[in-house]
Amino acid sequence: MYTAWTTKHKPKTVAEVVGNSEAISTLEKWLRSWERGIPRQQAAFLHGPPGVGKTVALEALARKLVMELIEKNASDYRTQEKISQFAGLASQYRGFFGKKRIILLDEMDGVYGNVDRGAIPAITKIIKNTRCPIILIANDFWDKKFVSFRDKKKYLIIEFKKPPASQVLKHLARICAEEDIFAEEEALKFIAQRSEGDVRSAVNDLQALAQGKKKLTYDDVSWLAYRDRKDVIFSVMRLVLYGKTCETAKQAVDLADVDLDMLFEWIYENTPHHFNVPSELAKAMEALATADLYRARIRKTNNWKLMRYAIDFMTAGVAMARDKSKPSGWVPFRFPQRIKTLSTSRAERGMKAEIGKKIKRRMHVSVAQAQKDVLPYMKVIFESNLQMAAGLTKWLCFDEEEVNYIAGGKRQAKAILKVMN
Amino acid sequence: MSFEMWAEKYRPKSLSQMVNQKDIVERLESFAKSRNVPHCIFAGPPGTGKTTAALCLAHDLYGEVYRENLMELNASDERGINVVRETVKTFARIRTLGEIPFKILILDEADNMTGDAQQALRRTMERYTETCRFILIANYSGKIIEPIQSRCAPFRFTYLPREEQDVHLKYIAENEKVDLAKDGLDAIYVVCGGDLRRSINSLQAAASLGKPITSEIVYSVVGRANPADVHAMIKIAMDSNFIEARKRLREMILKYGVAGSDIIKQIHGELFRLDIPENWKVKLAEIVGDVDFRLAEGADEEVQLSALLARLAEAGYELKGG
Numbered sequence: 001m002y003t004a005w006t007t008k009h010k011p012k013t014v015a016e017v018v019g020n021s022e023a024i025s026t027l028e029k030w031l032r033s034w035e036r037g038i039p040r041q042q043a044a045f046l047h048g049p050p051g052v053g054k055t056v057a058l059e060a061l062a063r064k065l066v067m068e069l070i071e072k073n074a075s076d077y078r079t080q081e082k083i084s085q086f087a088g089l090a091s092q093y094r095g096f097f098g099k100k101r102i103i104l105l106d107e108m109d110g111v112y113g114n115v116d117r118g119a120i121p122a123i124t125k126i127i128k129n130t131r132c133p134i135i136l137i138a139n140d141f142w143d144k145k146f147v148s149f150r151d152k153k154k155y156l157i158i159e160f161k162k163p164p165a166s167q168v169l170k171h172l173a174r175i176c177a178e179e180d181i182f183a184e185e186e187a188l189k190f191i192a193q194r195s196e197g198d199v200r201s202a203v204n205d206l207q208a209l210a211q212g213k214k215k216l217t218y219d220d221v222s223w224l225a226y227r228d229r230k231d232v233i234f235s236v237m238r239l240v241l242y243g244k245t246c247e248t249a250k251q252a253v254d255l256a257d258v259d260l261d262m263l264f265e266w267i268y269e270n271t272p273h274h275f276n277v278p279s280e281l282a283k284a285m286e287a288l289a290t291a292d293l294y295r296a297r298i299r300k301t302n303n304w305k306l307m308r309y310a311i312d313f314m315t316a317g318v319a320m321a322r323d324k325s326k327p328s329g330w331v332p333f334r335f336p337q338r339i340k341t342l343s344t345s346r347a348e349r350g351m352k353a354e355i356g357k358k359i360k361r362r363m364h365v366s367v368a369q370a371q372k373d374v375l376p377y378m379k380v381i382f383e384s385n386l387q388m389a390a391g392l393t394k395w396l397c398f399d400e401e402e403v404n405y406i407a408g409g410k411r412q413a414k415a416i417l418k419v420m421n
Numbered sequence: 422m423s424f425e426m427w428a429e430k431y432r433p434k435s436l437s438q439m440v441n442q443k444d445i446v447e448r449l450e451s452f453a454k455s456r457n458v459p460h461c462i463f464a465g466p467p468g469t470g471k472t473t474a475a476l477c478l479a480h481d482l483y484g485e486v487y488r489e490n491l492m493e494l495n496a497s498d499e500r501g502i503n504v505v506r507e508t509v510k511t512f513a514r515i516r517t518l519g520e521i522p523f524k525i526l527i528l529d530e531a532d533n534m535t536g537d538a539q540q541a542l543r544r545t546m547e548r549y550t551e552t553c554r555f556i557l558i559a560n561y562s563g564k565i566i567e568p569i570q571s572r573c574a575p576f577r578f579t580y581l582p583r584e585e586q587d588v589h590l591k592y593i594a595e596n597e598k599v600d601l602a603k604d605g606l607d608a609i610y611v612v613c614g615g616d617l618r619r620s621i622n623s624l625q626a627a628a629s630l631g632k633p634i635t636s637e638i639v640y641s642v643v644g645r646a647n648p649a650d651v652h653a654m655i656k657i658a659m660d661s662n663f664i665e666a667r668k669r670l671r672e673m674i675l676k677y678g679v680a681g682s683d684i685i686k687q688i689h690g691e692l693f694r695l696d697i698p699e700n701w702k703v704k705l706a707e708i709v710g711d712v713d714f715r716l717a718e719g720a721d722e723e724v725q726l727s728a729l730l731a732r733l734a735e736a737g738y739e740l741k742g743g
Binding site for chain 2 (some may be wrong): 268272273278279281282284285286288289292293295296297299300337338348360362363364365366367368369372373374376377378379380381384385387388389390391392394395
């Protein structure tokens with residue numbers, strides 16, 4: 001039977017946890033403080049990159065302090081009702097067996113801000129009234145949606161850092177000893193270094209390379225490619241774009257460590273580059289359009305059950321569009337370009353609206369018309385004729401930034417403003 | 422040194438200066454003479470003088486102080502009918518000092534208002550008829566609800582005929598001391614087709630290059646000014662270059678802020694002019710309609726439109742016998 005070594009060799013005691021000893025003792029002190037009544041900080045927020053042992057450390061601590069750890073995943077607090085279910089848990093300090101409780105909300109990254117509008121406020125409310133410690137875990141504490149947790153008076157914020165390679169190495173050596181594998185130190189060092197502090201991935205690598213062997217040499221591991229974190233999304237993309245069955249393609253969703261909207265963007269960006277038969281590309285794009293339609297319906301009706309259809313179309317729908325299509329040579333996967341463009345153009349849209357308003361004031365047109373029918377011509381003028389541009393700047397009271405934008409560059413804008421004065 | 426946009430500088434001030442829409446102008450002049458104006462609807466395509474006619478009418482009614490008795494609102498800029506109603510109330514409540522007992526409110530792009538908003542507007546119009554006359558401006562009068570239409574005098578504006586536009590453009594060119602070549606004038610008409618505002622803007626942009634205005638100059642200026650070139654995007658897609666077509670689409674939406682609904686409207690218009698078998702046009706129209714419907718449901722503009730572009734790429738490929 002296959003057991004993941006990450007589970008089988010999970011640290012049982014606090015001492016076995018790799019690195020972050022300071023963070024762990026802070027957390028322990030805080031958990032112990034509950035013995036003396038409810039502290040001011042009623043929740044702790046553990047954050048740090050994946051695989052550095054946030055959950056593992058907490059589990060080990062709970063065991064040490066003989067506390068019952070009640071774990072909830074993001075999917076459990078997606079809706080208001082589900083949240084109120086565990087609100088009940090939080091109202092009692094002890095569980096049925098008299099054990100003291102810790103409530104863990106893991107994978108908070110999965111609660112996405114815009115969609116689960118009610119989730120974060122509901123969670124903060126439960127924390128306010130809780131009678132037992134609540135622990136939140138996420139990778140990216142600085143995400144906008146967590147802004148309400150940044151108050152250090154109310155929340156204990158603990159950062160978990162990537163442990164040094166030497167400590168990862170020790171952990172790997174312990175596993176090898178337990179598995180009765182003789183491993184060259186060089187080999188383990190190599191794995192530890194490549195993991196960049198992600199203990200989980202190091203253990204997974206070790207298992208892939210060493211399971212079933214008696215001996216692990218440096219040569220066995222040296223081919224192991226640099227494990228870039230991007231690899232995850234790349235293998236996900238391979239499943240979606242080249243999966244042979246619906247099932248393989250759909251697996252992508254479980255594998256991906258980005259949220260579904262982001263996954264959609266990745267697939268949408270890359271699909272056209274991997275289909276060369278137009279009819280098959282049309283089918284794939286149609287599948288994405290259908291998935292998008294479901295997303296729109298979910299936004300509108302809040303009916304999350306529809307998400308499974310969106311997933312079907314964005315993964316299996318795309319994969320099954322392929323028949324004869326082959327990419328011409330090796331095509332790299334690219335980051336969704338329109339996310340980049342979107343953030344830069346947001347500022348630009350604000351600027352255009354201001355300019356539009358100024359034109360509207362003078363020219364009896366709507367802002368939209370000003371942007372569509374007047375501004376483009378004005379841009380040509382500003383790029384070609386300093387005199388005329390200077391006159392128009394005065395007439396419409398544009399400020400420097402607006403002239404910059406219309407003239408398409410600071411240099412030209414400066415020249416225009418010089419003529420004006 | 423003073424410069425304005427020429428479209429504004431050469432906008433007629435009085436009805437007597439208006440070069441076109443003779444029949445309409447005559448009727449409006451009779452309103453001005455009798456010092457009474459009914460509620461009106463000015464309908465017609467862009468750049469045909471609707472707003473100008475309304476402004477001229479107000480000028481001829483009230484004289485130089487006409488601005489005090491006139492309010493301009495744009496339905497597409499105001500958030501909701503309540504803003505319109507409140508603005509109208511405050512504006513119409515105070516009587517004018519002059520001999521004419523009513524003010525004039527110009528409501529531009531009235532066809533952009535929802536049915537409900539129009540119903541509310543209708544009540545406002547009735548309530549303040551004594552003190553305020555409405556001139557509703559729209560591209561399509563059909564989008565104005567029946568009860569409002571029946572309370573308004575309708576005026577249908579049409580594209581300027583070629584000769585009238587030429588007279589106007591030549592006059593401006595002469596006044597601005599710009600060398601406007603015959604083929605430049607032709608080009609402006611080809612591109613702007615009787616939309617005087619666009620024609621004048623094109624003329625001014627072309628003049629800003631400081632060279633005699635030839636067709637070549639006009640086309641280059643218009644090309645620079647219209648990155649939202651749906652026609653070019655369709656051609657690229659039909660050439661089976663989907664990736665480039667999607668890039669253009671993305672620019673239109675994100676960089677130039679063109680609305681997806683506008684793009685789909687243009688694609689629909691272009692579709693029937695494409696050089697493809699007739700039965701294909703119907704096939705593609707069905708997809709276009711589908712996309713339009715999905716956009717109305719709140720789907721992502723780029724995703725939906727690019728699915729359509731992929732279909733065009735497929736069609737182009739098959740037609741070439743691929």
